[in-house]
Amino acid sequence: MGRVSLTTIERWLHLPTPGGSDDHLRADHAGSSGLFQILGSNATHLARENGLRVLWEDRGGEFWEDLDAGGGSNDPLYLRWEDLDADGVYVRFAGVHRVRLWGETAGLPRITLKCRAAAPSTYTVGVALVVTEPGASPISRTAGAYAVATTTSTSITTLTATLSTYPLAHLEGIGRDPSTRAIEERGDHTVVALWVGAWCTSGSSGGKGSLSGPTVFLRPPDPYT
């Protein structure tokens, strides 16, 4: 039988105030096994929870343009990323964001796009979440990943596109004293560049798709919630 491993009870337990008269970690007090187990569990749970956050949100918009040729595959490579809202597309560069492996599990957190969307009658609306390396274009995507979700519902409905695997890029972060320009701290961190887009198979401004509240956020890797 394999060894059972427990790193956290997945909740935070308050301990007495550090340095206070009830602090069991103060000098000349024996540290119990339970005390150190709580410390380890708390910090592990904290690292997991603190690593998850909302990365980007937008109010959404209306659009009617379909994917370019090849769009039947629902591949956002064919989204009209270079066009603007006035052209009938919804495409956004959602920025570069720090994403770290999830806690002590070292699993890749899921990146999820959730939004509300509706399609014009007889047509399909799709939304896409694309990850690239910083500086890369979603069109010239050589190392990236994407997830899409579609609906034909004419009533507004929730769409979810989730990426479980994607490339992490490395950036150097440097914090300086602004007066002396001296480096105070520096190090490597992992990031992703995010792109969000939507398309509508009507291809006509007479049949608009709608998208509201697109939000991109981090979730634990499977099977955690």
Added chain:
Amino acid sequence: MSTEPRILFTPRVDAQAYASGVTARAHHAAVLANLANDATGGHPGQRFGIGQRTAGGTYHWFYRRTAVAKHLVLRATVATTGGSYTAGHGAVLTLTVTDGTNTVSTTPTIPPGLDGGDTWQPINTTALRTETFAHYEWTMSLDALAATLTASDNWRVKLVATVGATAFLESFQAEELPRWLVDTADSYGQIPTDYLPRGVIRDGATGLQRIWATARVGYTDALRTYHAQVRPEADPWSSTSTAAYEPLGGDIESGTTPITYVCRPRRMRGTTRCKVRWRLRYRTVGMSSVSHTASVQLLTGHASSPFAVTLADTAGTWTDTAAQTAYLITDGTDRLDTISFLAKTQSGTLEVSSRWVADDPD
């Protein structure tokens, strides 16, 4: 003061390592110190930004200064509009930060380049628009800001973006940088090598107390921003509804349903709720009586929702609300909750340009 650099990783600490009867060893404390350092300084979660490209405008975000982060990284992306590009067009970015009393607006505390003195231009300007994206990055010292912003930890960041007619500010995003240094001069951070094999563990800054103090700062001060939506002050969300709460103009999903935004609240002590604070930047215009008020509701999945704030007449002056308390749920489907807003006013027009929801752990 002692410092030690660290890389970003989360050590695995098995509960069995601390089982009764197991001999206590130096690495037990050292690994715990590494873990607490990472849990607190390795994952700062506050951020703000513009959701969509802009041809220019004035934007405001709220930010809460805490003990955790030392630097913000700010990233801007500038592109062409896709048509004929006029040489020299780009984005001039002017950043200021205030605590409501004091304001920082000059370099070097404001990073050179974000003081309005440069035009940040796209690249490859004859190429496809997505290939004209030029990415710029700055870091800003929070300690340097705090030296002036002494009146409050509740800060507001203002960005004035002036953009040439053939360019866009495609994106502007900011997030806290993680810590790559353990510094005993900070209110948290334990140097793992304080615990040496066969060494004596002393009380104080090199003792075991500091491990718990470090993790506790991660609980109280490592905050997540759940919602940081802004609109330019020249084109804010607005409400003239005098009868019932309705979605703000510009924030409507359909009919009388507001746009909802999803978040995954941090689940710490309890299993059902996450305490948050929220703020707005608003003004009232054209109220028929100085005693009239407006109201905004924050709607979440919590049983006490909606959470309301009453807004006094400001007679056209943009004003920041005090931090309000609300709760998100942590036991929703997939542990997610939603955020949305409704508003009404007794007269005139209520305008809102910034909305912020962030952790406020209890």
